[in-house]
Amino acid sequence: MKITDIRIQHVERELDPPFDAAWDPVPRTSFGATLVFVETDEGLTGIGSGDTMAGFDAHAHHFIGEDPLRMVRHVETIESINFHAGRYWPVEVALWDIVGQVCGQPVATLFGGDVDRLPVYASCGELKSPQARAESAVALRDEGFRAMKIRIDPRAAADGVAAVRAVRDAVGHDLDLMVDLNQAWRPPGDTTRSIDVVTARRIAEQLRELDVLWLEEPLHGNDHKGLQDLRRTTGVRIAGGEMAQTFADSLALLEADAYDVYQNDVVLAAGMHRARQLAELARLRNRAFTPHTWSNGIGLLANLHVAAGVGAAPYLEYPYDPPAWTPERRDFMLAEPLRIDADGCLPVPRTPGLGAVLDPGLR
Numbered sequence: 001m002k003i004t005d006i007r008i009q010h011v012e013r014e015l016d017p018p019f020d021a022a023w024d025p026v027p028r029t030s031f032g033a034t035l036v037f038v039e040t041d042e043g044l045t046g047i048g049s050g051d052t053m054a055g056f057d058a059h060a061h062h063f064i065g066e067d068p069l070r071m072v073r074h075v076e077t078i079e080s081i082n083f084h085a086g087r088y089w090p091v092e093v094a095l096w097d098i099v100g101q102v103c104g105q106p107v108a109t110l111f112g113g114d115v116d117r118l119p120v121y122a123s124c125g126e127l128k129s130p131q132a133r134a135e136s137a138v139a140l141r142d143e144g145f146r147a148m149k150i151r152i153d154p155r156a157a158a159d160g161v162a163a164v165r166a167v168r169d170a171v172g173h174d175l176d177l178m179v180d181l182n183q184a185w186r187p188p189g190d191t192t193r194s195i196d197v198v199t200a201r202r203i204a205e206q207l208r209e210l211d212v213l214w215l216e217e218p219l220h221g222n223d224h225k226g227l228q229d230l231r232r233t234t235g236v237r238i239a240g241g242e243m244a245q246t247f248a249d250s251l252a253l254l255e256a257d258a259y260d261v262y263q264n265d266v267v268l269a270a271g272m273h274r275a276r277q278l279a280e281l282a283r284l285r286n287r288a289f290t291p292h293t294w295s296n297g298i299g300l301l302a303n304l305h306v307a308a309g310v311g312a313a314p315y316l317e318y319p320y321d322p323p324a325w326t327p328e329r330r331d332f333m334l335a336e337p338l339r340i341d342a343d344g345c346l347p348v349p350r351t352p353g354l355g356a357v358l359d360p361g362l363r
Contacts, residue, residue: 001044001102003068006060006091007037008053011362013332019324021125022151023182025190033296033333035362038094040068044101047356048093049298049333050267055085063091068098075273079246087245089271093302093354096272100353107302108348111276111309117345118308120318121147121178123294125325130159130166136321137167137175144344147176147213147315154181154195154203154218161206168210176213176315178239184221185243194220197229204234213314214239214261224256231260239263242292247274254281263317265292267299272306279310293317297331297338298356301349304338308348316346335359 011033018027036048046068059081063074074095078088100107108116122145128136133150140148150167152160164179181203183194200218207215214237219226221240231238239261244250250264262282264270269292270278279289290312291303300319307316318340319330327337335357340346349355 001040001042001067001069003038003063003066004041005039006056006063007039008056009035009037009362011035011333013329015329017324019125019329020127022127022153023187025187031329031332033298034090035298035333035358036090036094038063038068038091038098040098044098046094046097046101047298047354047358048090048097048267048302050090050093050295050302051087053086053088053090056088056091059085059088068095069102071095071099071273075271078271082246087268089267092271092273093267093298096302096305097354097356104352106348106350106352107272107305107354108308111272111306112311113309114311115308115348117341117347118304118312118316119146119314119344120340120346121145121149121176121315122320123149123317124151124321125294125319126321127151127153127160128163130163133163134166134170137171141171141174144340144342145175146344147178149178149180149216149317151180151182152203154183154199157199157203157206161203161210164207164210164212173211177210178213178216179207180216181218183219184217184240194223197223197226200226200230201234204230204236208234208236212236216240216263217242221253224253224258227258228256231257237261242269244269247278250274250278254278254285254287257285259287261288261290263290263292265295265299266303266306267295268292272302275306276310279306279312283310288313290315290317294319297327297334298354300330300338301354301356304346304348305354318346333359333362
């Protein structure tokens with residue numbers, strides 16, 4: 001079997017009302033997704049998505065004519081291209097989709113098949129008042145979620161901590177709570193510096209009293225010593241690594257023992273093959289792996305397959321903050337949005353490959 005073509009399709013959905021993500025400089029009025037189709041001479045097509053794939057056309061020839069099952073070769077090729085260009089991990093996702101179809105198995109089975117579903121946490125994206133966030137937490141609990149993540153602006157930490165306290169008062173310990181400061185990286189053109197270790201420590205100490213499960217991205221991702229200090233002195237689990245640019249960067253974080261929870265997104269930061277390696281190394285050191293999943297429904301599926309294959313714990317991220325961020329908006333390219341089951345878990349599709357069924361109107 002040979003790869004005959006790699007097609008890229010950009011799709012977009014208007015957002016009305018806009019989505020005011022905590023990490024975006026301005027509210028989103030549209031949401032775009034880039035679909036990647038890897039086609040073969042035997043009629044199998046793999047689907048991937050994640051980053052924009054800008055500039056990939058100049059590098060597609062490195063894959064055309066190759067056997068799609070030579071995964072190590074393809075991963076190393078993508079890494080060599082990523083050094084000079086963008087993050088092209090959606091190609092690997094599409095290739096794994098083909099491998100699953102050839103084997104007649106879900107990709108999660110090929111990655112170890114540890115579980116067939118994972119409990120998820122509702123990953124909220126907007127900054128909200130204490131009352132509004134508490135009301136949303138009650139609604140999430142009633143929908144079946146077991147945990148939620150709350151965004152805090154560290155430069156208005158008092159408001160954020162108040163929101164976490166209001167949630168804890170509203171739901172008690174019915175929900176595990178995580179907090180994200182979004183300090184590890186910046187959007188293009190944003191030169192705002194991360195808060196320092198002292199500020200992060202003060203926030204962490206307040207959150208410790210509210211029994212948060214972990215504190216995410218409290219410092220810049222390159223501040224290994226600062227992250228070590230927070231882990232050592234606060235008694236709060238520290239999470240991050242979602243956008244680590246290379247596998248070497250991830251290994252450096254692991255060697256520095258920077259995090260309790262490693263969150264490399266398989267479509268944005270690590271790729272599926274490397275994420276599995278990182279997950280296994282982290283678990284050998286009694287650290288957790290649970291990937292970031294804020295791309296779209298296909299990216300969520302790719303992360304689900306790897307996480308279920310290796311047995312990620314304790315939760316999988318499920319981007320959800322209604323009414324501004326819903327499965328219908330996140331998964332608009334799919335025929336049906338990905339939804340949790342009655343136990344607050346996201347099931348692994350049982351079909352061979354990734355299990356991504358596109359909206360018929362997109363192809």
